[in-house]
Amino acid sequence: MQTLSRFMAGLRNLLRQPQIESQLDDEVRAYVDIVSDERIAAGMSPSEARRTALAEFGGIEQTKQAVRDHRAGALIETCLQDVRYALRQIRLNRGFTLTAVITLGLGIGATSAIFSAVYFLLLKPLPYRDANRLVTITDVHSAPLLDPDFIVAKSESKSFDQVAGFHHMPSNDNLTGVGDPIRVTRAAVTANFFSMLGVAPQVGRNFLSSEDWSGSPNVVMLSDRLWRNKFNADSGIVGKAITLNGASYTVIGVLPRYFSFPSPFLEPDLYGSAALEKDTTVSFTKQLWSIQAIAHLRPGATVEQAQAEMQAFFQARAQGYPSVLADWAKSRRIRVETLQRHLTGDERKPLFILLASVAAVLLISCANVANLQLARAVSRRHETALRGALGASRARLIRQLLVESLLLSSLAAVLGLVIALAISSLIRHTGTVDTSQAPARLTQVLRLPFGKLSAVIHVDGWVLAFTIGLALATTLLFGLAPAISGTRVDLRNALQSAALRISSGREQRLLRHSLLVIEVGLAVTLLVAAGLLVRSFARVMSYDSGIDASNTLTGVTSLHTGVASLSHPSPPWPRERFFDLYDRLLPRLKALPGVRFAALTSSFPFDSLQNDRMFVYDGVPVPPVAERQFVPITEITADYFRAVGTPIITGRLFNSTDNQTAPPVVIVNVSFAKRFFGGNALGKRFKTDAVQAGDLFSLKRKLSTVTIVGVVDDVRHGGPEQEVQPEAFQPLAQGAPVVNTKLVLRTWEDPALLANPLRAAVASIDAQHPLFDLQTMEQRVADLVAQRRLIMLLTACFAMLAVILSAIGVYGVFAYSVNQRQQEMGIRLALGSTRGGVLRLVMVQAVRLVALGGVLGLSAAFVLSRLLNSLLIGVTPHDPVAFSLAWVLMTFVALLASTIPAAQAARTDLTNVLRSE
């Protein structure tokens, strides 16, 4: 009954507030009136009667407030009041609000995005069973194991309870017989691979251990992606046969939907069995495979123990190697590292650099808001004291500030979320997307700036909550601390000193100035880092790539039927069949409208080169294996150099007469000419393998003598920042058949317009061969520097952000101090100081703080910039240009920011100040 009554009263209070307020007014007034009436009647003068009555009553406002506080629903009501008041404050102090919200929002957004990226790339457990006990076994250069060693390690190692693996090189197959032919990537895995990862097929079965060995039946497991795209998720697929490179394979299972392959380079479309050889000797007479091993640590075993065991194991294995390999094998260093580390390997460093930059930005924004809040709390001392005098309790004042801070942080959080989403999507979408319809997303995934895990980066809720919490803590700490101490001061003192604009205490000034110095220092450090990265990027971009990337369309078609396929080689095509295809394809390409030059090649200008062709000087016997030299040789057709835009330096290009019956010829690049012939290579001869070799160590190599007929400009393979390598080119017609034939078209107009005609042309030659990896050359170049550009861009953005925030900080601090010292400035002017003198007074203080911050920042940068070393090209970590530019820029911006308040100080209106006394 009583509760109900109070509840109804609370509702009434909330709904009919103005009425209730005026009634309270009347009631209190009536009390005073009745008392004074009595006193007048008793003979007191009316004014005296009223005064004594009021005095007897006590504080009218306090009483009313006490009534309000006791009312039902008072808490809700006062909270609403607080929110209304806070909103009014935010509206009134638009400058403060905007600055604080933008500052915090930028800090929250940038930090959440980068922290999330780090979380997903480095910290989040991989989606495998017992993922933190999974390790990879490689040598220190991350090279995989030879298959005989792998097989022995699998059964003999003591540190692992399971060793699984997959062939390092996947096979690229043409899947035919289901709709259009497509190229698919097939990884060959051991039978225990999926079970070790805790992955069970969603349909069908896993590989059997009997299927691990060469000669077992042709079986495959499909990825969910291929199963859905190509087989309409047919659950009856198990047991059916599919055709890969013309050979028949039986489908035994389909992997689960969200399975991601544990390799940074590979996301296969389907999986074959490993087809290992039971013979575990290492010799030149047999084909050796590279196996990427993933193992599960035995309970109790550590990574270090496993590494020591594997090191000893491989030393022992080296005893059985052929003598020419023994030296190499003995010096081999084995590395056992966690799978997580292996998967993110090279991406760690840039991420940590971004993380550090963004943490600096967050610190600066927090420092900024702290300064803003400190300044505001002090300037609100008068208001706080007044509110206290009018009956607000201390708890009420603190709650009021709390609500204000919350509101401010929420606004900042919204802005921060928007910014975080934008940065995350930038990270996800840097790098281009494959335009071919092939389900293989391999190329696409590899082009992501931070590897395949980039695709899953999104803003993590916990990270966002953390940064928002940090922002809230900052606003609260620095808004509340002065407020609490402010409410404690005695009323009269506070009202007086606030009215007299007595400036804040020494302690507070020291705190504010320290915060400012730290801000400026952090900004300078970031600027140095950004400067170094920008200069590196400029250096990289200024390198001559050796080609003309404009107006060039490229694509790959797989003319393949099973040459040197992994496990179950289907009978290779006869050589004539390849050349028949080339001869029909090339004229079609040249005849496409808008094509200037068309060429076929075995490798694009930026593909990584295989040093797999022997180089022997003419007239010299073939040296022993250990002393042999190897060079990369690319097969091309006549117009290749015209199509990619590489200028010829001397000699001639290939032409149609350089065919199989003509004397073998090569074109070399400038580096090749310098390295082997002292720069004068034209007309020189050397011996090399006639056919592409599969095995580096084979003794059975057929050498033939070739003549150098031309020298072309160097091309930087693997990216503009790589060293130029010696390389040679031979006519396609004189080389081995090229399985993945690459097409280069130089066009008159926008090359993208040719994509569909090109597809149609390739299909018209042979409908069995897919065209994929279709891109303009400019896209390929952009992808090579995508990560570098992203890191540079983000760091530069963060640095600019830091500078802007610090400038706001400088402005804020001095605007506040000038405002506080208005009186002092007035007195100085009154006593004969010039306006220039006042300006100087403020500027000198600013210069001192900014200089101190600058020195701190530069020293920090000097120590820390070495961490950037691996990302720097053509600049030293102590590059004087980057350092001095950073310092000059920050100092200039900071001083500019301080001139506004300084000029304001100098403009102090004397009469106004003195009148306001």
Add this chain to the structure above:
Amino acid sequence: MSAVKANLLQGTLDLLILKALGPGELHGLGISRRIELITRGTFLVKPGSLFPALHRMEEAGWLRSHWGESENNRRAKFYELTKLGTKQIEAETEQWARVAMGMANALKAV
């Protein structure tokens, strides 16, 4: 400890107000005067305590109020007991007697 004390005092004030309104309706000043009278000057209830208590008790349903004319023709708010308030007097009286007896016993002991 301090909470008990506050409750005791609040309870006392409530009981005094209820008691003061027993004979009939009164306005704020009247209640204050009547309490002074019936406690023979022991309790002087200041408006700062009186008004919050009146509003609270009205919201609890023990009192109801209406606007009327004071003896010297001033518009004033008069309070009177509700049925619930009358019952509350009994409850509070009983509680007060218990407290008083307890206190008396405690003081007599030792």
